[in-house]
Amino acid sequence: MTDDWATFGADLHIDPTGSTGLRAGLMDALREAVRTGRLTPGTRLPSSRTLAADLGIARNTVADAYAELVAEGWLTARQGSGTRVARRADPRPPAAAAPPRAKPPRGAPAYSLKSGTPDLATFPRAEWLKAARRALSAAPNDAFGYGDPRGRIELRTVLAEYLARARGVYADPDRIIVCSGFVHALMLLGKVLRRRRVREVAVESYCLGIHTRLLTEAGLRIPCLPVDEHGTRTGELHALRHAGAVLLTPAHQFPTGVPLHPDRRAAAVDWARATGGLILEDDYDGEFRYDRQPVGALQGLDPERVVYLGTASKSLAPGLRLGWMVVPRALAAEIAEAKGASDWAPGALDQLTLAEFMASGAYDRHVRSMRLRYRNRRDQLVAALAERAPHIRVSGIAAGLHAVLELPEGGEAEVIRAAAWQGLAVEGLAFYRHPDADLKREALVIGYGTPTDSAWTGALEALLRVLA
Structure with missing residues (x-):
């Protein structure tokens, strides 16, 4: 006897248990797998030869079980497509006391200027x-x-x-x-x-x-x-x-x-x-x-x-x-x-x-390209603030993907709340402060590298509305 059976076909975990015979037990096990959703509509089943070899039973037993389940509407069988779970099979019963589907929270930010992430779209x-x-x-x-x-x-x-x-x-x-x-x-x-x-x-x-x-x-x-x-x-x-x-x-x-x-x-x-x-x-x-x-x-x-x-x-x-x-x-x-x-x-x-x-050399080329892209964003941020929020001092902009916008005392928490109303997620300097830090500055940390190109204009406009 050879062990060729181990090298062909797809695997299917099934346990044809029961006292009514192998064919009936196999059919019951397949119906249960489809009914509970473990075998989803469209799933391709192993050939009768493969499943018979895996289960150690006669191929005719599997073929007969498949044929009856096709007749009952549990499975479909087409030339060249194999045997599959029917798409009109009985749906999975709903779980007991299933909670209603969660809705996204109201006021979820449309834009993010949190620091720490590059523009992932690039x-x-x-x-x-x-x-x-x-x-x-x-x-x-x-x-x-x-x-x-x-x-x-x-x-x-x-x-x-x-x-x-x-x-x-x-x-x-x-x-x-x-x-x-x-x-x-x-x-x-x-x-x-x-x-x-x-x-x-x-x-x-x-x-x-x-x-x-x-x-x-x-x-x-x-x-x-x-x-x-x-x-x-x-x-x-x-x-x-x-x-x-x-x-x-x-x-x-x-x-x-x-x-x-x-x-x-x-x-x-x-x-x-x-x-x-x-x-x-x-x-x-x-x-x-x-x-x-x-x-x-x-x-x-x-x-x-x-x-x-x-x-x-x-x-x-x-x-x-x-x-x-x-x-x-x-x-x-x-x-x-x-x-x-x-x-x-x-x-x-x-x-x-x-x-x-x-x-x-692809890494060097990519870094140079991104350096130019982020510098343009930084320059747009600085120019826009100078025009529409000239009272805001910008620092930390010689490098990196973020800028620090200095705020008056007590302004940090207020600006973060106002940004949330504008659908904008931002972080204040307090988020990064060590508990033992003596100097307590008020500022925003603006990650201008975070948004995609399509989101950058909207994120910048939302920030300017908050600060102006």
């Missing part, structure tokens, strides 16, 4: 598909295995070249760890820092709450450093006696939008060297600088004291779940071990596609 689908095809064709067999916890060597090699060229990062493939975005990287770092008996990680007084929560969930305290017009006041790190690391956004402080002053960059590195601490550099939108050359990565000042973190979330799309760390040599094996244990990483084919996309 994802380069055609170029990405070309890169994916080339990557899949050239993929070695080992790409379909579990692989190196550091990530595919092809991507790490391309990243080392790109980061050195575009961001001034000192890197080689052996010290790059590919991860599933910034959150994944921060989870790994939190775990490693706790193993190293670090008690505190200093953070900026304005930052993302999800990042601080990840650190506290790792068992780390998070004292904050004040932020002013020159960036984070890193000179105050020396007063934090138990801090073993600091999380910074030096190229474009998030969300206030100011770059870290050169003296403060040097002060952060001096602190790390003097104390053995680590700087965690979040370079979340370093490619998008408009008025002059991009500010180079802080990592270039001391690659052995800085962990550089970047992602494709702003330059391409957050849904790719692709990020990377460039780590000091002394940490590389430890972080790779922590990552290997979690086994949470982007797929090998996605990594190979990004490697091909970058190596072909």
Whole structure:
């Protein structure tokens, strides 16, 4: 007897139970599957030969059961189309006490200017598909295995070249760890820092709450450093006696939008060297600088004291779940071990596609195109505010995908409420404020990179109505 039956046909889970015979039991099981909706109208069933082999019964038994169910109207059978569940079969009975279908909430925003997301409609689908095809064709067999916890060597090699060229990062493939975005990287770092008996990680007084929560969930305290017009006041790190690391956004402080002053960059590195601490550099939108050359990565000042973190979330799309760390040599094996244990990483084919996309020059072309698009939006925002809301001061606009609109005291909550009435979702600076922050500014954080081109004009007009 051969086992050819295992290689043909579609699978169907069915249990022809009952005491009335195999044919009757099979018919009852099929009727029940259709009646309850497990087999939906139009579903193609296995051939009688396949199902008979799967169930270990005679083919004639299945064929007869199919024929009777066709006659009863449960199934249809056409030449070339096979046997399918009839579209006029009895509908699934409604669930008991089913709640009424939920309606969308009233006043759901028509537009969003929340920060943190690029224009997703501009994802380069055609170029990405070309890169994916080339990557899949050239993929070695080992790409379909579990692989190196550091990530595919092809991507790490391309990243080392790109980061050195575009961001001034000192890197080689052996010290790059590919991860599933910034959150994944921060989870790994939190775990490693706790193993190293670090008690505190200093953070900026304005930052993302999800990042601080990840650190506290790792068992780390998070004292904050004040932020002013020159960036984070890193000179105050020396007063934090138990801090073993600091999380910074030096190229474009998030969300206030100011770059870290050169003296403060040097002060952060001096602190790390003097104390053995680590700087965690979040370079979340370093490619998008408009008025002059991009500010180079802080990592270039001391690659052995800085962990550089970047992602494709702003330059391409957050849904790719692709990020990377460039780590000091002394940490590389430890972080790779922590990552290997979690086994949470982007797929090998996605990594190979990004490697091909970058190596072909498509990534550089896309970034340049988006840089021009976002700069035009920024300029439109600034010009429109100058014309229709000249009392609003705009800051943090030299780079990135968002701007900060300064408001008078007590104005932030009022403007957010007014925006909601206009169908516009916005966030205030208070959303990003550390609980221990001393300076409490009133401002809006406007993500002008978020809307699609078709929604941008409406979103801008709604904002102007609120502020004017």
